[in-house]
Amino acid sequence: MNHPVQILDWPCSIKLAMMQLPVKKKHPRRQEPGPPASLEFCVHFPEVVLCLVEKRMGASRKAFLTTLARQRGFCVEDANSERVTHVVSEGNSGDEVVEWLKKKGRHYIDAVADCPALLNISWFTESMSAERPVPIEPRHYLLDALQTMAEEAHFNGSEARSLAFSRAASVLKSLPWTVKRVQELHSLPCIGEHSRRIVQEVLEDGASAEVERVQHSERYQAMKLFTKIFGVGVKTASRWYQEGLRTLADLQVHHAKLSKEQQVGLLHYDDLNTPVERSEAEAIGQVVREAVEQCLPGASVTLTGGFRRGKPTGHDVDFLVTHPTEGQEVGLLSKVISWLDKQGCLLYYSSHRNTFLDLEDLELWSSSSSASMMDRFERCFSIFCLGCLPGALQRGAGAQKPSTATWSPGASRSWKAVRVDLVVSPYSQFPFALLGWTGSRNFERDLRRFSKHEKKMALNSHTLYHVEQKIFLTAASEEEIFQLLGLEYIPPEERNA
Structure with a gap:
């Protein structure tokens, strides 16, 4: 008796057809x-x-x-x-x-x-x-099941629940063995009863009914689709869903209501949701370094994010820029952006000034919110125009820069849109910025939580503040930051959890 094909719907992947069945030999x-x-x-x-x-x-x-x-x-x-x-x-x-x-x-x-x-x-x-x-084996989709639940909780505004599922997925990801029985999880941290129940269903049945319900829900599918658009967060995606929008085609009809950032995100949707290869990140890095050197000789450009953690691909490319002479970095970003734009490298960019608060505001730093304060560096969120050939970047006085008036999604072309973030840090804050922008998000969250609760210190991408002693602690490297926290240094490639 033939059984119907069961197909699982996993985030950033596809459904798996009857995982328990061997591949059918051809007649x-x-x-x-x-x-x-x-x-x-x-x-x-x-x-x-x-x-x-x-x-x-x-x-x-x-x-x-x-x-x-x-x-x-x-x-x-x-x-x-x-x-x-x-x-x-x-x-x-x-x-x-x-x-x-x-x-x-x-x-x-x-x-x-x-x-x-x-x-x-x-x-x-x-x-x-x-x-x-x-x-x-199920290990190919166990993490995706928990990550789906984390996404669903995030879409519904339940950050604590989202964090719990995300941490459970990170623990599974770090295991040096293949999970075959749910009993193997009992001694592991951060894996709660709900996560264990989902893992057990996947191991025993090849799927979780709860996860499948989430994945097939109209709201989850729409929220996942919309939040993958550059410039769209959960709040905006939820509002669109409430207005009855469900697809990218629906957004095209309401194009006039989109911000410029969202319009360009929709235009380059496929490219911006295609993984960026390390070779592509390095090709962009060469051009960014050329631009920085032209504008401020002696300044450094460091590739951060997942690529610094050794990952072969990423969703975007992050660069941290600084200069060994404190203050020389002021005004650099606008010059770099102007140079890149004139060369035809940028499809879109949006700059934000440095809004870091005065370090002498001790009351702020002593408050409970200081440990989680977002960094406020001068930065530019941009979309680069990368050529298809390995290491090639389309440049040349803007002549080869594609225009929205002459190109539409699906049209044949020889370039690719890639998200690139440029962040400028004062030299004294560079080690903290490097640590913060290297990630991963879960690693940084747990490191700052440890600093606050175990060491009575407030750590962010700008500095480290001792709450009880009311002093700022300086560091010349990431290694020194770990020393100040009483921790053994963890290299970037081990921070992916």
Whole structure:
């Protein structure tokens, strides 16, 4: 008796088709040889035929991943090939992938006997690292289940609940083993009863009914879609939902009501939700360093965020700028932005001045809110125009800078929009800024919480203040900050939890 295909809907991934079932072997009549993947690479795993979904992945990233897979001995073919056994996608729902496959000619996709495995990009990444197909296991979507619950709580304004699920996901992510039984979680911190219940459902049934209800809810889908737009937060997304808006097409109709930032975010939606490769971040870094050197010789530019933590991809690129002579950095950002804009590098930018409060306001620093005070550096939120070729950036007196009047989503082009944040810090505050802008968000939150409750100190991206002694503590490096807190230094690559 055939059972219906169960497809799970995970954030930033796709549904997994009947994870418990092995990949169906093809009938003899379908054994005809397909087109060779490449004459340059040998196929080491003929039983595994990959298909990479270009939707939201983008043509350039798909081409890169295709080459990588073939170099590792995998066969990669088009969606209409009947030999495909594993479909890999990122940023799409399961329904979107199934519909995409049907448009490519896979009309029998709903039949269990012929359905390829619909896989999260995490399976692909792990397989590439192992240089072999790794088993499809619940670990590929346990974190996503908890992260979905964290997102749902965040969308509903329940930050404490969101933080609890997020911390549980971080703990699972840091484990050096594969979780196979819920009993393995009992001695672990930050994994509450609710999180354990969801993990148990996923391990036993391959899915959590509660998580699936969330993922299929109209509000969750709309909120997730809208908050992925550059310049849109939970409050705005919720207001749009209350007004009856549900899709990007709905927003296009209400285009006049969008801010300039939101308009450009909608225009470049696909690009800005496509992962940025490290090579792309480094290419942008070269141009930023050139701009800074032109405007203020001797100033430094440091790549921060996930890339400093060793991650191969990211959602945006963050740079921290400073100068060893205190005060020289004042006014630098506007010059850098002007230089980049004249070179045709910027599709959009929005600058914010330094609003850091006077350090002598001791009453503020002694209050309970000081430890969580947001940093107030001078900064620029921008969207860069990055060329498709590795390391290439479209420049040249603005002549090659795309115009919204001549380009629309889906049009053929040779460039990519990438989010870039430029932050300028005084040299004396640089170690604290570097620590704060390296992340991760959970790591920084827990480090500041430890400082406040265990050390009676207020830590933020500007400084470290001893509340009881009422003094500011200086540091010349991240290592010194950890020493002041009585902690062993944790290198950036270990701060991803």
